[in-house]
Every structure is written in structure tokens, then in C-alpha cells.
Amino acid sequence: MEDRLPAKRRIRSPPESISKYFDFDFSNFKLKENHQELPLWICSNGHIFLETSAPSYLQITDFLIAIAEPISRPEHIHEYILTRYSLYAAVSVKLETEDIVSTLQRYSKTLEIPSSVIDFININTAQYGKAKLVLKQNRYFIESPYENVISDLLNIESVRKGKEAASDVNMEIQESHVEDVKEEMIRIMDGENPEDIEKVESCCVANEYIPQIRQDCHKENFPLIEEYDFIKDDKSPRLEIDLKPSTHIRSYQEKSLSKMFSNGRARSGVIVLPCGSGKTLVGITAICTVKKRAVILCTSGVAVDQWKRQLEMWSTIDPALIACFTSQNKDCTIDVAKACVVISTYSMMGYGGKRSAESASVYEKISRVDWGLLVMDEVQVVPADMFRRVIFDVKSHCKLGLTATLVREDNRIEDLNFLIGPKLYEANWLDMQAQGFIAKVQCIEVWCPMTAEFFQEYLNAKPRKKLLLYVANPNKLMTCQYLVKKHEAMGDKIIIFSDNLYIMELYSQHLKLPMIKGNVGHSERSRILFNFENTNACNTILISKVGDNSIDLPGANVIIQISSHFGSRRQEAQRLGRILRPKINSMDNDFNAYFYSLVSQDTQEMWYADKRQQFLIDQGYAYKVVSLTEEIQRQNDLMFYKKEDQKTLLEKLLQARDMDDDIQVDPDDITPEAMSKKSADAFSSNTSTTTSRSYQIQAHSRNRLFADRYKKFKKNK
Numbered sequence: 260m261e262d263r264l265p266a267k268r269r270i271r272s273p274p275e276s277i278s279k280y281f282d283f284d285f286s287n288f289k290l291k292e293n294h295q296e297l298p299l300w301i302c303s304n305g306h307i308f309l310e311t312s313a314p315s316y317l318q319i320t321d322f323l324i325a326i327a328e329p330i331s332r333p334e335h336i337h338e339y340i341l342t343r344y345s346l347y348a349a350v351s352v353k354l355e356t357e358d359i360v361s362t363l364q365r366y367s368k369t370l371e372i373p374s375s376v377i378d379f380i381n382i383n384t385a386q387y388g389k390a391k392l393v394l395k396q397n398r399y400f401i402e403s404p405y406e407n408v409i410s411d412l413l414n415i416e417s418v419r420k421g422k423e424a425a426s427d428v429n430m431e432i433q434e435s436h437v438e439d440v441k442e443e444m445i446r447i448m449d450g451e452n453p454e455d456i457e458k459v460e461s462c463c464v465a466n467e468y469i470p471q472i473r474q475d476c477h478k479e480n481f482p483l484i485e486e487y488d489f490i491k492d493d494k495s496p497r498l499e500i501d502l503k504p505s506t507h508i509r510s511y512q513e514k515s516l517s518k519m520f521s522n523g524r525a526r527s528g529v530i531v532l533p534c535g536s537g538k539t540l541v542g543i544t545a546i547c548t549v550k551k552r553a554v555i556l557c558t559s560g561v562a563v564d565q566w567k568r569q570l571e572m573w574s575t576i577d578p579a580l581i582a583c584f585t586s587q588n589k590d591c592t593i594d595v596a597k598a599c600v601v602i603s604t605y606s607m608m609g610y611g612g613k614r615s616a617e618s619a620s621v622y623e624k625i626s627r628v629d630w631g632l633l634v635m636d637e638v639q640v641v642p643a644d645m646f647r648r649v650i651f652d653v654k655s656h657c658k659l660g661l662t663a664t665l666v667r668e669d670n671r672i673e674d675l676n677f678l679i680g681p682k683l684y685e686a687n688w689l690d691m692q693a694q695g696f697i698a699k700v701q702c703i704e705v706w707c708p709m710t711a712e713f714f715q716e717y718l719n720a721k722p723r724k725k726l727l728l729y730v731a732n733p734n735k736l737m738t739c740q741y742l743v744k745k746h747e748a749m750g751d752k753i754i755i756f757s758d759n760l761y762i763m764e765l766y767s768q769h770l771k772l773p774m775i776k777g778n779v780g781h782s783e784r785s786r787i788l789f790n791f792e793n794t795n796a797c798n799t800i801l802i803s804k805v806g807d808n809s810i811d812l813p814g815a816n817v818i819i820q821i822s823s824h825f826g827s828r829r830q831e832a833q834r835l836g837r838i839l840r841p842k843i844n845s846m847d848n849d850f851n852a853y854f855y856s857l858v859s860q861d862t863q864e865m866w867y868a869d870k871r872q873q874f875l876i877d878q879g880y881a882y883k884v885v886s887l888t889e890e891i892q893r894q895n896d897l898m899f900y901k902k903e904d905q906k907t908l909l910e911k912l913l914q915a916r917d918m919d920d921d922i923q924v925d926p927d928d929i930t931p932e933a934m935s936k937k938s939a940d941a942f943s944s945n946t947s948t949t950t951s952r953s954y955q956i957q958a959h960s961r962n963r964l965f966a967d968r969y970k971k972f973k974k975n976k
């Protein structure tokens with residue numbers, strides 16, 4: 260290998276970097292004698308490249324995850340970038356500035372690391388820990404042991420307004436907190452000398468200003484630490500809950516929780532683990548550690564059931580202390596003043612319209628008390644306008660976000676840094692696959708040529724009709740049927756994903772397959788999932804986007820995706836996650852799960868497919884591209900094999916009006932507004948001007964369509 264990196268390197272720009280490309284010249288940096296054994300190339304703009312062949316790869320990986328954002332982690336070279344949020348996360352898990360710099364210097368291949376990197380680290384670690392946000396008796400206090408930090412913070416308009424709005428707080432309440440505050444801040448300073456007590460300052464801010472205050476403090480480089488001293492908190496009732504002796508948490512689950520808990524305190528933040536790796540048990544273990552009342556938020560009613568089931572399976576909690584608050588189930592009997600666990604959905608808690616009397620009373624109870632822990636499953640949905648308020652209506656001392664896909668198409672994922680807290684831990688999918696914790700999945704993109712008649716109509720069709728024609732391409736439908744036959748014969752369990760309802764219903768009728776879509780009720784969904792998981796009577800099911808995440812089907816090992824939500828990287832990863840649960844032969848080297856993405860050739864679908872796959876490619880997955888045309892031609896019993904059937908289908912599609920994607924009418928599912936917001940944003944940032952304008956119009960009209968139909972549904976409910 261050359262002594263020096265090639266002088267010019269070009270990489271795909273990460274979301275937060277300013278320049279589209281970066282050029283970095285290593286020629287000014289001398290290499291260490293033993294640079295071959297060392298793993299790191301550190302560039303002046305904060306990009307860090309890690310060679311996985313280096314002997315110290317594993318220990319330096321944990322360190323890099325703690326201080327930097329992973330951008331791309333294929334097999335041989337991983338790429339990270341230092342950001343201020345990643346450095347906040349590093350300081351929040353007690354990494355000191357000097358340790359960060361010295362470790363980078365120790366593992367760098369070059370004798371020195373760029374001074375710009377050292378300056379960036381110093382600036383963005385110096386401010387962290389200067390101020391803390393504490394919840395006491397339903398009121399928020401900003402506290403700091405550092406001189407005049409409170410007065411600096413009061414220069415931030417929202418902090419000043421929040422303090423003024425709280426000024427009507429009864430002074431003796433505020434006074435009585437001063438002692439607690441002093442006591443508390445001594446603990447923050449880890450027992451520094453008592454004469455610092457007079458420096459400890461605090462100001463009470465009104466609850467309604469908290470979201471803005473957190474955002475502004477982050478922007479002003481004054482991130483507010485949110486740590487919860489749950490052991491010392493004798494004001495909140497204790498929740499009697501422990502993990503059962505038979506519950507053994509896995510090494511990566513333990514490691515992720517070690518970033519959240521230290522010295523008897525819990526820090527707010529986000530834990531990122533692959534789909535199917537057991538995020539539910541991580542959340543349950545966090546509740547068992549804090550032992551205070553907790554709220555768990557999920558994206559659907561099915562997920563609420565799974566959390567309840569796993570709480571009872573893994574912990575010793577009395578089932579009577581678990582309350583589910585969903586559209587079907589409003590446990591209003593639960594006494595939240597006592598220790599309990601409430602499991603609800605973002606839609607139920609985030610709903611801004613008029614609530615029924617019983618729903619309003621439950622909501623009032625929940626928002627009136629201090630919660631020890633707020634656990635947010637699929638936390639990537641929280642930055643959406645209609646959900647972000649939830650995390651402040653549910654006042655909690657500590658917040659834990661769980662996700663497999665920390666991506667959004669509207670780039671608002673960074674808001675989680677101030678809405679919840681820094682990213683505490685992120686696992687490497689390929690490492691976990693190598694250790695057998697998740698299945699070894701082969702990703703296959705199947706190119707399906709358009710038939711001449713369909714392609715002719717496609718070229719002249721309007722955008723929405725184009726979408727329908729490339730989804731209903733007969734060669735794609737036959738390919739899907741061929742794959743179902745092949746894998747059912749191998750004893751596999753198959754999930755067919757289609758956002759488009761018309762195609763789902765076509766398949767369901769022709770192939771006699773059960774389907775789960777937005778308007779399939781909760782009990783019917785559970786029945787279909789149970790039969791699929793536990794009987795051989797049902798080995799293939801059709802699911803719309805309502806099944807993208809959280810549905811736990813350990814037996815499923817094949818996915819066939821025939822239509823999807825434009826270029827959503829999150830959806831692609833979440834769907835792959837349905838078959839990531841570890842399989843019996845997980846330690847073998849060969850593949851034990853298959854993810855087929857059927858794409859109509861020479862259509863826009865190929866562009867979307869390329870964009871959708873980026874997140875998984877960055878995790879190290881490689882898509883194999885195949886064509887099954889020859890195999891299909893030999894199967895004359897497939898539906899739409901005959902030309903006249905294809906012609907009939909085409910005529911129906913051209914006349915059809917109402918063939919939209921599923922709009923998830925079950926009120927517990929993430930609402931169409933949040934989904935359509937994503938579809939609108941999916942095009943604002945990534946397509947060329949020509950297509951983006953048409954798709955923005957289309958996305959806008961889809962938003963309106965979703966929103967109108969959703970409102971109609973709600974009114975009729």
C-alpha cells in the first residue's frame with residue numbers, strides 16, 4: 260500500500276457537512292513508523308476513516324461511536340464525521356476533552372492530527388455540562404454551578420420569557436427548591452468542595468417554553484443536560500419491577516444501557532440498534548433500573564400489545580399496573596398517581612383535535628404527573644410536527660428514544676438532540692450479524708421489464724398513473740408469484756409488502772392470501788399474524804405500510820417488496836428489519852433470509868430504489884441485481900401470463916381512479932399527515948429540479964388527499 264493516501268479523495272457528502280465534496284491532502288502529514296497497524300485517517304474537516312483490518316478495530320470502534328456520527332460502514336473502510344452533537348454525546352457519557360484528543364492522536368496513522376480537528380473538539384466540549392434541566396414537582400428548573408451561566412442563558416430570548424412566565428411561581432416553592440438545587444448541583448459537580456454552594460444558581464421556567472428553550476440553548480451552544488437522579492428521588496412513587504431471573508440481556512443490549520446509566524443517574528438520549536435486535540427489552544430493562552412510573556409510546560396498536568406482552572414476559576411487574584391507552588383500549592381505571600406503566604401511541608397522545616370525555620380524562624391524568632421515564636419506540640417519528648409536543652405534555656425526568664433507523668427524508672432527525680438528548684449508542688449491523696444476533700440477509704433487486712403495452716402507456720401517463728403502471732407491471736406481478744411459489748416450496752415464511760392497495764387486493768383475490776392494511780381492525784390483524792407465525796396453513800401474507808415497523812414475526816425469513824413509499828430509506832430498512840430476527844442457523848455463513856425488491860425497469864422506480872437502498876448500503880449491505888425473465892417465461896400458470904389478461908388489467912388501470920396507497924385509517928397508526936409530510940419532503944431535497952417539481956405537486960396533492968380522507972374517517976368514527 261502506498262505510504263500516503265491518494266492526495267485527492269472524493270466521498271458522498273454526509274448530511275451535515277457544508278461542502279458537497281471534500282478534498283484533503285495528507286502530503287503535509289508524516290506517517291508514524293507503525294502506521295500499518297494503526298486504524299485511523301483523520302481529515303481536517305472532521306471526517307475520520309477507519310480501516311477494519313487494523314488489530315485495534317474493535318476497541319476503537321466503540322470509541323468512535325461515542326464521539327462521532329457513522330456515515331458509511333461497508334466491510335473494509337468505515338467513515339465517521341465529528342459533529343457538535345456527537346461531541347455533546349461524548350461529554351454526556353463523561354468523556355473528557357483531553358481523552359478524546361489523546362485517543363485520536365494515539366490511533367491516528369499520522370504523527371499529528373489536524374489542528375482544526377483539535378479546535379473543533381475543544382470548542383464543542385467546553386460548553387457541555389454548564390447547565391442542567393431538572394423537573395421538580397411538575398416544574399422545570401435550569402440549574403448551573405458555574406458562575407453567571409444563568410445570566411448568560413437569560414440572554415436567550417426564550418429562556419428569559421420562560422423565566423418571566425414562571426415568575427408567578429409561588430416564591431416559597433422556588434425558595435424551598437434552592438436547597439434541593441444546591442444539594443443537586445453538588446452531586447452534578449461530583450462532590451466538588453462545598454464552598455462552591457453559593458455559586459449554584461437556578462431559575463424556574465414555565466413548562467410551555469421548554470421545547471423552544473431546549474432548541475435555542477442547543478443552537479447557542481449551551482446544551483441543557485437532562486440527567487435523572489432516580490435513586491435520590493423519594494418524591495415519585497417506587498415501581499415494583501425487576502427483570503425475571505430467566506431474562507438474560509445480550510452484550511450489545513447491556514453496552515447500550517451502560518451509556519444511559521452511570522453513578523445512579525439516568526441520562527436522556529437515543530439508543531440505535533438494528534431491527535429485530537431487541538430494543539423492546541432494552542426499554543424494559545431501563546424501566547426496571549429506574550423503578551419509577553413510566554410511559555411507553557409506540558407507532559401502532561399492534562406494537563402496544565407487543566410491548567405489554569414483552570413486559571409481562573421479561574419482567575416481574577404486576578400486570579394490573581400496566582395500562583394501555585389506544586383508540587381501542589382506554590384503561591381509564593389506572594391510577595397514575597401510583598407507580599404504573601402506561602403504553603400508548605404517538606397518535607393517541609399527539610392528537611390535537613377534540614377528544615372523547617374518557618380519552619380526555621385519561622390524557623389529563625397522564626399529563627398531570629411527573630413520570631420517571633418516557634420510552635419512545637421508533638423515535639425517528641418524533642420530530643414530525645404533530646408528535647414533538649407529546650414529549651413535553653408527558654413531563655418526564657428522563658427520556659429514552661429507541662430506533663433502528665435514525666433517518667428522515669426531511670432532515671429533521673437532528674432535532675432529537677434537543678427534543679430528547681444525544682445519541683448514546685449505535686450498534687454496527689454487520690458486526691451483530693457476524694455474531695449471530697441478527698439474521699444474515701441477502702438483499703436482491705429484481706429488474707422486471709415493462710411489457711410493451713404498459714410501457715407505451717407509461718411514457719404518456721401523468722405522474723400518478725405512471726406510478727400505478729410501474730407498480731402493476733405484469734412481469735412484476737408474475738415475478739412475485741414465482742418467488743412465492745419457490746420459497747413456499749422451501750418451507751419459508753413470506754411477507755409481501757405493497758403500499759398500493761389495488762395491487763394488494765388483486766393479489767389477495769388471485770392468490771387467496773390474507774392481507775393487513777390500514778382499515779383491517781386490530782383483532783383481525785392479530786389473528787392473521789398469529790396464524791402466520793404459528794401454523795402452516797398461512798405461509799404468505801400481504802402487508803401495506805402499516806406493517807413497516809415494530810411487527811414482531813421471528814418466523815418470517817423472506818420479504819418481497821412490490822411497491823413502496825417513493826425513496827424512503829427508513830421504510831426500506833424497517834421492512835428489512837421484519838426478517839432480521841435471528842434464525843436457528845444464524846451462526847452459519849450462508850444467508851438465512853432474503854429481501855427481494857421488485858423494480859420495473861426503465862421507470863422512475865429505479866431512481867427511487869437507488870435512493871431507498873442508501874441507508875442499508877451505508878450499514879454494509881450489498882444488493883445483488885438479478886433478472887428472472889427467463890424463469891418467468893417457463894411458468895405459463897402464473898397470473899397475467901396470457902396477453903389478454905394483461906390487456907384487461909391495463910384497461911382497468913387506465914380507467915381506475917381510486918387506487919392510492921394505503922392511508923392507514925386505524926387511528927393508532929402513524930397518521931397520513933406525518934407520512935405524507937415525509938413524501939412531500941422526500942422530493943424537496945433529493946431529486947433533480949424537473950422531477951422534483953412534479954413530485955412535490957403530486958406529494959402535495961397526496962398530502963391533501965390523505966388529510967381530507969383522514970379527517971372524513973375521524974368524523975365518521
Ligand SMILES: Nc1ncnc2c1ncn2[C@@H]1O[C@H](COP(=O)(O)OP(=O)(O)OP(=O)(O)O)[C@@H](O)[C@H]1O
Pocket residue numbers: 507508509512532533534535536537538539540663808809810811813836837840
Ligand atoms: N436478550 C434476549 N434474549 C432472548 N430473546 C430476545 C432478547 N432480546 C430480544 N429478544 C427477542 O428478539 C425479538 C425481537 O425483539 P424486538 O421486537 O424487541 O426487536 P426490535 O429491535 O424492537 O425490532 P423492531 O425494530 O423490528 O421493532 C423478540 O421476539 C424478542 O423476544
